[in-house]
Amino acid sequence: MARYRRRVLVLHDGKARAARIPRTHNVPGFPDGVAGATLLERMAEHATRYGAVLRQVEVTGAEHTDGCFKLRTADGDTIVGRSLILATGLHLNQIPLPDAVHEAAIRANVLRYCPVCDGYEHIDRRIAVVGCDADGAAEALFLRCYTPHLTLLPKAKAELSAARRAELAAAGICMEERPVERYVPHDNGFDIYLQGDATPLHFDVVYPALGVRQRTELAAMLGLQLGEEGCVASTCALGTPVPGLYCAGDIVEGLDQISVAMGHGAVAATRAHNWLRDHVDPSMDVTTRSIRP
Numbered sequence: 555m556a557r558y559r560r561r562v563l564v565l566h567d568g569k570a571r572a573a574r575i576p577r578t579h580n581v582p583g584f585p586d587g588v589a590g591a592t593l594l595e596r597m598a599e600h601a602t603r604y605g606a607v608l609r610q611v612e613v614t615g616a617e618h619t620d621g622c623f624k625l626r627t628a629d630g631d632t633i634v635g636r637s638l639i640l641a642t643g644l645h646l647n648q649i650p651l652p653d654a655v656h657e658a659a660i661r662a663n664v665l666r667y668c669p670v671c672d673g674y675e676h677i678d679r680r681i682a683v684v685g686c687d688a689d690g691a692a693e694a695l696f697l698r699c700y701t702p703h704l705t706l707l708p709k710a711k712a713e714l715s716a717a718r719r720a721e722l723a724a725a726g727i728c729m730e731e732r733p734v735e736r737y738v739p740h741d742n743g744f745d746i747y748l749q750g751d752a753t754p755l756h757f758d759v760v761y762p763a764l765g766v767r768q769r770t771e772l773a774a775m776l777g778l779q780l781g782e783e784g785c786v787a788s789t790c791a792l793g794t795p796v797p798g799l800y801c802a803g804d805i806v807e808g809l810d811q812i813s814v815a816m817g818h819g820a821v822a823a824t825r826a827h828n829w830l831r832d833h834v835d836p837s838m839d840v841t842t843r844s845i846r847p
């Protein structure tokens with residue numbers, strides 16, 4: 555966007571999912587992988603080199619009035635822009651572990667949340683998928699091309715149709731009926747205690763399949779419709795019913811991946827630039843300004 559010679563303000567609250575990636579191997583151009591934090595630093599350097607301004611603050615309110623977007627921030631500021639790209643991401647539903655233990659398990663690569671991203675790194679490993687429902691079954695079947703050592707574990711109880719059970723059994727995927735009582739991650743694996751068991755099951759890697767919560771509060775404030783999965787429509791990178799508003803990344807229905815988010819971002823930025831050219835008097839071309847109430 556900044557390379558279209560627009561004034562660009564990037565607001566973020568420091569909670570990007572990308573920052574939690576220890577090392578991704580499926581972002582094009584990084585054959586040896588890249589840490590999420592490094593990728594974010596490089597992207598920030600790239601954007602600021604062309605004049606974008608990055609500011610860390612939580613946005614608590616959004617409205618669209620008089621042809622402008624007005625964003626309220628947690629520190630009491632009001633920010634006005636002519637066009638807005640929402641890329642607010644999502645929250646994962648996680649397994650119950652203290653934050654520090656949970657993040658250490660992610661860094662040790664024994665706790666994974668995205669089989670599409672990193673299933674390849676666990677060929678022939680013993681994998682547990684937590685979530686004995688349709689989503690968990692789909693995730694286990696997806697991982698089956700990487701390993702035959704797969705077990706589906708219920709978070710609370712197994713909720714699988716007879717047909718799904720037959721499909722999993724045919725693929726050689728084990729199913730436990732008792733819920734998980736305790737998770738104990740180690741540097742090189744996971745001990746999982748099922749209800750009533752004193753002896754743990756041991757796995758190399760655990761993939762929770764417990765769903766996500768899209769961060770769509772600002773989208774809803776601006777009147778965007780949310781689909782059944784809680785996302786905005788897949789066309790929202792191209793434009794929304796709100797003039798000048800575009801969406802990108804994980805809040806958009808589809809595959810939650812960095813490469814997809816970048817693609818959305820490119821489309822949304824170009825659409826926003828063209829929309830501004832067509833609809834905003836160039837003499838008013840101040841895409842961001844900050845007003846202290």
Ligand SMILES: Cc1cc2nc3c(=O)[nH]c(=O)nc-3n(C[C@H](O)[C@H](O)[C@H](O)COP(=O)(O)OP(=O)(O)OC[C@H]3O[C@@H](n4cnc5c(N)ncnc54)[C@H](O)[C@@H]3O)c2cc1C
Nearest residue numbers: 566567568569571572578613642643671803804810811812
């Ligand atoms: C452990 C882990 C491993 C992953 N591995 C991979 C991988 O290997 N490859 C891959 O392609 N993908 C991977 N992903 C997924 C990837 O991180 C996401 O698909 C990608 O980050 C989506 O980008 P996004 O911009 O939509 O969301 P995010 O990266 O989550 O960014 C959302 C941004 O919105 C900001 N925000 C939201 N609401 C507010 C608000 N109210 N006020 C201010 N700021 C706000 C946040 O601060 C954040 O900066 C992984 C995710 C996790 C958690």
